[in-house]
Amino acid sequence: MRKGxxxxxxxxxxAAKQVAVRGLESASLGDVAEAVGLSKSGLFxxxxxxxxxxxxxxxxxxxRFTEFTWTAAEALPPGRARLEAIFERWLDWAExxxxxxxxxxxxxxxxxxxxxxxxxxxxxxxxxQWRRTLVRxxxxxxxxxxxxxxxxxxxxxxxxxxLGHSEARRLLGDPNARASALSAFRSLVDRTAxxxx
Amino acid sequence: MRKGxxxxxxxxxxAAKQVAVRGLESASLGDVAEAVGLSKSGLFxxxxxxxxxxxxxxxxxxxRFTEFTWTAAEALPPGRARLEAIFERWLDWAExxxxxxxxxxxxxxxxxxxxxxxxxxxxxxxxxQWRRTLVRxxxxxxxxxxxxxxxxxxxxxxxxxxLGHSEARRLLGDPNARASALSAFRSLVDRTAxxxx
DNA sequence: GAGAAAAGAGCACGATCGGTCACTTACTGT
DNA sequence: ACAGTAAGTGACCGATCGTGCTCTTTTCTC
Numbered sequence: 001m002r003k004g005x006x007x008x009x010x011x012x013x014x015a016a017k018q019v020a021v022r023g024l025e026s027a028s029l030g031d032v033a034e035a036v037g038l039s040k041s042g043l044f045x046x047x048x049x050x051x052x053x054x055x056x057x058x059x060x061x062x063x064r065f066t067e068f069t070w071t072a073a074e075a076l077p078p079g080r081a082r083l084e085a086i087f088e089r090w091l092d093w094a095e096x097x098x099x100x101x102x103x104x105x106x107x108x109x110x111x112x113x114x115x116x117x118x119x120x121x122x123x124x125x126x127x128x129q130w131r132r133t134l135v136r137x138x139x140x141x142x143x144x145x146x147x148x149x150x151x152x153x154x155x156x157x158x159x160x161x162x163l164g165h166s167e168a169r170r171l172l173g174d175p176n177a178r179a180s181a182l183s184a185f186r187s188l189v190d191r192t193a194x195x196x197x
Numbered sequence: 198m199r200k201g202x203x204x205x206x207x208x209x210x211x212a213a214k215q216v217a218v219r220g221l222e223s224a225s226l227g228d229v230a231e232a233v234g235l236s237k238s239g240l241f242x243x244x245x246x247x248x249x250x251x252x253x254x255x256x257x258x259x260x261r262f263t264e265f266t267w268t269a270a271e272a273l274p275p276g277r278a279r280l281e282a283i284f285e286r287w288l289d290w291a292e293x294x295x296x297x298x299x300x301x302x303x304x305x306x307x308x309x310x311x312x313x314x315x316x317x318x319x320x321x322x323x324x325x326q327w328r329r330t331l332v333r334x335x336x337x338x339x340x341x342x343x344x345x346x347x348x349x350x351x352x353x354x355x356x357x358x359x360l361g362h363s364e365a366r367r368l369l370g371d372p373n374a375r376a377s378a379l380s381a382f383r384s385l386v387d388r389t390a391x392x393x394x
Numbered sequence: 395g396a397g398a399a400a401a402g403a404g405c406a407c408g409a410t411c412g413g414t415c416a417c418t419t420a421c422t423g424t
Numbered sequence: 425a426c427a428g429t430a431a432g433t434g435a436c437c438g439a440t441c442g443t444g445c446t447c448t449t450t451t452c453t454c
Binding site for chain 2: 410411412413414415420421422
Binding site: 004044 | 440441442445451452
C-alpha cells in the first residue's frame with residue numbers, strides 16, 4: 001500500500017502543476033499520466049474519475065498553502081507581527097515552486113466561480129475558513145478588538161492586494177508588484193490599528 | 198457583406214459568454230456555433246481558426262469594457278470626480294450582462310498569464326493601456342500632479358480592489374463586496390489626494 | 395515463500411475536438 | 425436581372441478526450 005501512496009502523491013503534484021498552467025478542465029488525464037511515467041489506465045487505479053482527481057488536487061493545494069503561509073507564522077504572537085508574516089509568506093507563495101505557473105488557488109477561483117459541484121464547494125470551504133482565520137487575526141490587532149465588520153473590510157483589502165500582486169507580476173511583468181503590495185498592506189495595517197483607538 | 202457582419206457579431210457575443218463561463222480553451226467551436234444557430238463549418242467562414250476567434254473575442258471584450266467604463270466618465274473633469282465615476286462603472290461592469298458569468302477580462306488574465314501567443318499579447322496591450330490611462334488620472338488628483346510612482350501605487354490598489362470585489366462577490370457570495378470595495382477605494386482616493394499637499 | 399491484493403499495462407469504446415472540402419443557398423453590386 | 429461573391433451546410437478526417445475492460449506484474453501480508 002506504500003508504493004501506491006507515493007505514486008498518488010506524484011500524480012497530484014504533476015496534476016496541480018498542469019492545472020495551474022492550463023486550468024482544471026483543460027489539464028488532461030493522458031498528459032498528467034505521461035508526465036509521471038504512467039499509463040492512463042494506471043492513473044485510474046488511484047482516482048475513480050477525473051472529478052475525483054480534481055477534488056484531490058484542490059485539497060492538496062489548500063493543504064500546502066496553509067502549511068506554507070500559516071505554519072511559519074503561528075509561532076508569532078497574534079496581531080501585527082503575525083499578520084505581516086502571513087502576508088509576506090502569502091506573496092512568497094505566489095513566487096514559490098508551488099505557484100511556478102501562477103497561483104493555483106487563484107486559477108481555481110476564477111475557473112470555478114460559476115461551475116457548481118463538489119470541487120467548487122471544496123474550494124469555497126477552504127477560502128472561507130482562511131477568511132475566518134484572517135478576520136480573527138485582524139480583530140486581534142487592537143485592544144479592545146476590532147468589530148467583525150472592520151476586520152472583514154481589512155481582510156477584503158489584504159486579499160485584494162494579493163490578487164493585485166499576482167496579476168501585476170505575472171501578466172504585466174511589473175517588477176514593483178511586490179513592493180506595491182507590501183507598502184499598501186503596511187499602510188492598511190497602520191490605519192486599521194489606529195482606527196481602533 | 199452586411200449579413201456576415203451581423204452573424205459575426207452574434208458569434209462573438211456568444212463566444213465571449215462561453216469564454217467567461219468555461220475559459221478560452223474549453224469553449225468549443227461546436228458549442229458556440231450551435232448556440233447561435235450555425236453549423237461548425239459556417240463558423241469557419243468568419244474566423245480562420247479557433248485562435249483567430251479567440252483574438253477577436255479579446256478585442257471585442259476590451260472594446261466593450263472601455264466603452265462601458267470610460268465613455269460615461271470622460272465627460273467629467275479629470276481628477277477625483279472622474280476617478281470615482283470610473284471605479285463605480287468598473288464595479289457595475291462586473292455585475293453587468295457582459296460579465297454575467299464573471300468578468301471575462303479577469304478570466305482571460307488568469308488563463309493566459311503564462312500562455313504566450315498573440316491572444317495574450319493583445320490582452321496585455323489593452324491592460325497596459327488602461328493602466329497608463331488610469332495612472333494619468335491619478336496624477337491629476339492634485340496640483341502639482343502626483344509622481345508617476347505614487348500614481349502607479351494608487352492604481353495598483355484600485356485594480357486590486359476590483360479583483361477583490363470580483364472574487365468576494367462571485368466565489369464567496371459576499372453581499373458586502375461592493376460596499377467593501379467602494380469604501381476602500383474612497384479611502385484610497387482621500388489619502389492619495391492628501392499626500393500631495 | 396505462497397497467496398492475496400494492489401499497481402499498472404494495453405486495448406478499445408463512443409464522444410468530441412479543431413479543421414477541411416465540395417457543394418448549395420442567399421445576398422449584393424451593377 | 426444576372427453574375428459573382430459571400431454565407432452557410434453536411435459529411436468527413438485524424439487526434440484526443442474520459443472511461444471501461446481484461447490481463448500481467450509488482451508489492452504487501454501471513
